[in-house]
Amino acid sequence: MKSGRFWAWVTFILGAAYFFIPLIATVEFSMRMRRGTYSFDAYKVVLGDDRFQATFGYSVIVAVFTILLGVLIVVPTAYWIRLRMPHLRPVVEFITLLPLIIPAIVIVFGYIRMYGSNSPLPFLGSTRGTDALLIIGYAMLALPLMYRAVDTGLRTIDVRTLTEAAQILGAGWATIIGRIILPNVLIAVLSGAFLTFAIVIGEFTMASLLNRPAFGPYLQNIGANRAYEPAALAIIAFAITWGCMSVIQVLSRFAPKSANHRN
Numbered sequence: 001m002k003s004g005r006f007w008a009w010v011t012f013i014l015g016a017a018y019f020f021i022p023l024i025a026t027v028e029f030s031m032r033m034r035r036g037t038y039s040f041d042a043y044k045v046v047l048g049d050d051r052f053q054a055t056f057g058y059s060v061i062v063a064v065f066t067i068l069l070g071v072l073i074v075v076p077t078a079y080w081i082r083l084r085m086p087h088l089r090p091v092v093e094f095i096t097l098l099p100l101i102i103p104a105i106v107i108v109f110g111y112i113r114m115y116g117s118n119s120p121l122p123f124l125g126s127t128r129g130t131d132a133l134l135i136i137g138y139a140m141l142a143l144p145l146m147y148r149a150v151d152t153g154l155r156t157i158d159v160r161t162l163t164e165a166a167q168i169l170g171a172g173w174a175t176i177i178g179r180i181i182l183p184n185v186l187i188a189v190l191s192g193a194f195l196t197f198a199i200v201i202g203e204f205t206m207a208s209l210l211n212r213p214a215f216g217p218y219l220q221n222i223g224a225n226r227a228y229e230p231a232a233l234a235i236i237a238f239a240i241t242w243g244c245m246s247v248i249q250v251l252s253r254f255a256p257k258s259a260n261h262r263n
Contacts, residue, residue: 023235023238026234026235027231029228030042030228030231030232030234032228033228041228042231043232043235043236045229045232046222046233052218054213055213055217055218056201056215058214059201059216060201062138062214063196063197063201066138066142066200067196069135069136070142070143070146070192070196071189071192073143074192075177075189077092077147078147078154079154079159079177082151082154082155083159083163092147096143096144097144099140099141099143099144100144104203104206107140108206108209108210109209111133111137112209115133130210130211130212131212133210134207134210134214137206138196138199138206141199141206142192142195142200145192145195145199146192146195146196147192149189149191149195150185150188150189150192153184153189154181154188157185159181163180163181190247190248191248194248197244198244200214201215202216203216204216204220208220219233
């Protein structure tokens with residue numbers, strides 16, 4: 001027992017060191033922009049950059065619409081598969097894995113060929129059309145993570161009993177999904193939303209080839225031309241990520257418990 005505890009602590013310390021040492025080194029390097037002293041000049045330059053504000057704001061808006069689209073597609077689909085067609089789950093799981101197999105550059109070139117200026121559906125000819133294609137592409141990239149998060153949440157509740165009880169009370173399908181199923185899998189949806197947000201904020205290929213002013217291309221551009229600002233951006237992105245995780249943990253305390261848990 002003592003030996004197992006010792007090696008558990010050794011593993012924990014090595015894992016913590018592997019995680020925190022590069023983070024501390026990045027923080028230290030980001031504060032060396034002013035020679036001879038530590039300062040937050042790199043952070044001031046980044047946060048005061050108009051391109052940072054514009055690209056980050058654009059990516060946040062795209063992330064919100066991507067999350068909404070993902071929820072509208074995944075929650076009803078996962079619910080219906082679990083309730084009525086469980087035999088199709090392997091097929092749906094395989095389909096949701098395809099975005100992990102097909103590279104993003106292949107997908108975006110398919111977009112350009114299908115919806116470019118020479119196609120019958122020239123969506124890329126307008127700014128709003130290109131934004132819509134980018135949102136759809138991001139929703140597809142996040143599909144494996146969103147679907148599995150929601151499916152895991154649905155496994156923790158008795159979907160059939162909740163549905164039958166709601167139908168006895170006269171609820172329609174929209175009411176069942178929106179007011180009964182969704183609140184019970186809220187934390188799973190938030191987890192999928194957080195992962196989707198992380199994908200959208202850091203994605204480069206689609207935004208770059210579709211020529212959209214997103215945060216990913218800005219990160220690549222500033223990383224190729226600056227020294228200290230990329231380190232500051234990495235720390236800012238890390239803080240945003242952990243902030244989202246903290247929000248999920250706080251919201252999980254107030255999430256409604258499922259019927260299984262209450263019983």
